[in-house]
Amino acid sequence: MKKTYLYWLLLPGLLFLAVFMIIPIVLTIGSTLFKEGSFTFAGYLQFFKDPYFLKILLTTLEVSVASTLLSVLLGFPVAYYISQKAPRRKGVLLALAIFPLLTSPVVRSFSWMVILGRKGLINNALIWLGIVDKPLEILYTPVAMMIGMLHLFLPMMIISLVGVLENIDSDLITAAQSLGASRVKAFRKVVFPLAMPGLIIGGILVFVGSLTAYTTPALLGGKQRVISTFLYQNAMTLNDWFSASVIATIMIAITFVVVGLMNKLSNKLNPKG
Template sequence: MKSKYIALLLLPGLLFLAAFMVIPILLTIGSTFFQGGRFTLEGYLHFFKDPYFLKILLTTLRVSLVTTILCIAVGFPVSYYISKQGPRLKGILLALAIFPLLTSSVVRSFSWMIILGKKGLLNNTLLTIGLIREPMDILYTPTAMMIGLIHLFLPLIIITLVGVMENIDPDLIKAAESLGASKFSAFCKIIVPLSVPGLIIGSILVFVGSLTAYTTPALLGGKQRVISTFLYQNAITLNDWYLASVIATIMIVITFVVIALMNKLAAKLNPGG
């Protein structure tokens, strides 16, 4: 009887997901294999044979990968510091960390445009103190996109890592130090391995988010194309919904491949997790 009630409670949500997510995704994927009423792989062959399309895909993967690595490099020590604080200070620091999530991605991107532009805050400051002689071209480059994406997704990796790190028993560190391990050695051999689950989840969120983000690359990348802006261009500007569906399917496949690889890596790094 209890299982029937649970099933009834889940039914509306499952129907909603099926109607507005699963079925549209399956229809989108299915439409890429049929054109003019016949089975075809022409869309995929066209995509992977075109150097321009491949360049866009590789740029997207590079931006997503670098963004993920830098988010981990910045987020890991910050998360560890936050997890070791008292409840009050931890709450304040977490609120500050997740504050960017409370503002629109459009607002954040325009803020970075003001900072990174040729006459922006960064260039004006560096010119004033004499570190550079000419303004740097940062805006409308992959670097600008990565800066915006790090600002956008860093809170996600901090939240996931803090949740894992604060549950690590501090007695494990004390035991390691009592046996002669240095603080750095104890950190590398205890904190890092036990943080793998949060690290994997955070990495997936950042990589997939960077892969599929549209607003930040569109505003900060300018004419630099990534796969999400390329999809929009084909669907809305060029009205080529077939190629747009092919691009969307490729993004979906990459997402599932990344999730599978990260889960496999997690199982290898933390077999008992």
């Protein structure tokens, strides 16, 4: 009795996802392996031989790696700071970090256009200060995309780190210090390893997020393409659905490889096994 009941509860959702998500994705991946009716990797070979595509892939990876590393460098101290606060202040600080996350990415990327543009805040300030006499080209460069991505995903890093850091017993640090560890060493030997799971989850979210984001590179990248805008261009502007499918498959593959590797890493590092 219980079992059939269970299936009826799960079935509608599963069917829905199967028909509208899983089948389209599987068939899309399948369609890339056949050209004119025969099995072939030609689509992929063609892509990985194409210097234009390789450059796009490289730009995407560079931007993603840079925003991930920066999110760790900026996010860790902030998360540590938040986790040390009393509940009320912690709540406020957390809310301020979560707010941008819930705000439309269009709004957030647009705000950087205002700041980074030729007549934007930064160029105006630099000219007013006399540091430069001609506006710098910041907008529509990989740097602009990287800043946009960092702004987009840094909150994710912060909140996943707060999630682990607030559960670290402060007595542990005191204990490490009482055993003769310096504060830096106590941090490195106690706090850092315990924060690892949060760091890895945050890392996955930021990296995969940057790798696949569309709005930010579309608004801040200008003619600079990344893999997601390239997919859109192929699908909608060039109407080359075969290439778009190949790119989609490559994106899925990269995502799963990254998530898989990070999970493996986290299992290896997690002291609880």
